[in-house]
Amino acid sequence: MLEREIIQNRGVENVVEDGEVTGFRFLVRMPNYRGAYGRLIDGIDVRIDGHHWDRTVPRWTLNGIEYTVEDLQASHLDVRWNLDEPAVITVPHPGGLNPGVHNLEIDIAIHAPYIPAMFQPSLFHAQRKVTVVV
Template sequence: MLDRELIQNRGFRNVVDDDGTTTGFQLRLRMPNYRGVAGSLVDGVEVEVDGETWDREVPRWTLQGRDFSIDELRTSTDVRWQLDEAATITVPKPGGLEPGVHDVRVSIAIRAPYIPAQFQPSLFPAQRKVTIVA
């Protein structure tokens, strides 16, 4: 089951490679729209943790068990972000985040084909304190 908040409580963790190197962190996001959207309409997510910001082009997306850069997602034809599915966002950060409570802010950008281009994308901001456990 998904949390009501856009930033999910579960899934906030450091990413550790097979060789033990911590290469970044992950968080999970709920679809902010009232219905799912095609992956090609997702225009990225800006992530800020404790004042450090990553542009919406940087994080990688995992949807339907598949990993995408934002460019790959924009050109996809067979993936959707469903209303009942959390997207996993992977942010590169050598060494990851320290264990403890972090102030996380995101701004999810989604385009809609029925809204004029000059008003695109729609931004869905959220903020939450989440914890990385050692």
């Protein structure tokens, strides 16, 4: 079951590849009132511990498949972020995050093709204290 918050409390962890911590990941739920096709996702800005990653850097995992923002925008109708499915956001950060509490802040950019550009929400902002356990 998804939590009410956009940033989910569960799923915050460091990413280990070939025995080395290469970054961290966390779960986010769809901030809009309906799902969206991958091509409508313009990325996610991530800020934590004084670090900032531009919206094109984090990778997205939807339906168990990892994508870059470029991959998502090149997809057609075969990639979808459903309302009831959390997206896994993976951020490259050598060494990962230290165990403990962190203030995670995000801005998700999604556009809706059926709404005129001047009325589009610019970003879905969320912030939450998250805990990284070893």
